[in-house]
């Protein structure tokens with residue numbers, strides 16, 4: 033390890049900046065119609081994942097477990113998994129079942145692909161759901177890698193050679209149900225026929241109903257996923273995704289579907305790129321409604337720029353979000369001082385270096401990082417804004433840096449499922465939130481700073497206190 037390397041290779045994570053692989057892999061399955069997931073491992077893993085998802089999405093989230101105990105750990109957990117699958121099918125009657133493994137299952141050598149095959153052979157003659165096993169050892173990567181591994185697994189398992197049709201495949205990373213709804217609204221305003229995968233817009237943000245459904249309505253229809261190889265193009269919001277984890281790349285290589293790999297449509301440049309691409313692919317003009325929304329975002333940028341210039345931000349989270357936010361900060365004059373992810377993402381680093389090549393201050397890019405490392409670097413860089421998931425609240429609690437919550441998980445506030453950041457409208461809302469957080473922080477410390485400047489020996493006890501909340505959020 034180099035002595036001054038800001039991003040040293042370490043064998044421990046201290047206060048991680050990511051969730052584990054199977055947790056990320058659950059989410060694409062939750063965006064398929066009538067789909068259920070079983071985790072092959074101990075009860076605790078499934079409980080941890082349910083808890084994080086239920087707190088973030090504020091929904092009941094059913095995840096089955098094969099409940100391996102000490103006996104299964106020693107003699108193998110195949111019988112547990114088959115038993116669990118039988119129970120799950122009887123109780124939920126799903127059309128698709130995702131089977132995910134855990135640290136324990138992978139460490140004792142469980143082969144979930146083989147077990148799923150044997151289970152289906154044993155059920156021959158009776159109607160069984162489609163089984164999609166995806167090996168996801170918790171230590172194999174972060175929830176970001178788990179998400180795209182599962183998404184590629186779903187497309188690989190369900191896609192069938194199909195004759196050409198006019199639909200466009202739209203593959204989205206881990207974004208909120210509100211963001212998925214917004215991308216669907218943009219596609220519909222552009223009159224695009226599309227298959228969006230995974231569609232969590234209703235399954236993880238279901239409207240209240242009197243009758244409880246074990247599997248919420250909504251999600252991408254499996255028959256539409258099967259027809260993805262016949263699409264005229266794939267738009268994948270996965271600029272940071274490596275090829276081997278890219279479902280869009282799989283469709284391009286194996287079925288000849290042209291791939292357009294974009295960053296998330298956050299900020300003027302990225303939204304323009306998305307809508308211009310839709311215009312080119314369909315020949316449909318961008319409607320006035322969207323041009324007006326674009327104009328309002330520009331207006332918001334003009335309103336906010338004099339405040340944002342003072343922003344010095346640390347951004348952390350999943351690679352797609354960090355890259356998209358980096359672009360939003362660049363457009364709005366906020367200095368991205370530290371850009372960090374808990375994932376191993378070489379492509380993110382390349383993209384960020386390119387994005388910030390002309391910046392006056394070179395940002396610190398931390399890959400495969402954790403909050404201990406992020407905090408250490410925040411200390412001497414005069415950071416006044418943090419943007420990322422709730423786990424970054426440690427930056428507020430310990431260092432007084434206000435946090436704008438977005439990404440996953442947001443478990444210390446309600447409404448994680450409704451956080452809207454994409455499209456011109458979502459970016460406008462995000463920009464207001466960022467600017468107001470900077471303003472609140474400035475007003476909170478304004479008098480302290482003024483006194484400190486003019487009366488450097490003034491005792492601290494007579495300083496004024498601000499009136500905004502400690503984390504600067506409203």
Ligand code: SF4
Nearest residue numbers: 052077080134135170
């Ligand atoms: S890291 Fe491993 S042990 Fe922990 S919840 Fe994830 S799969 Fe289970």
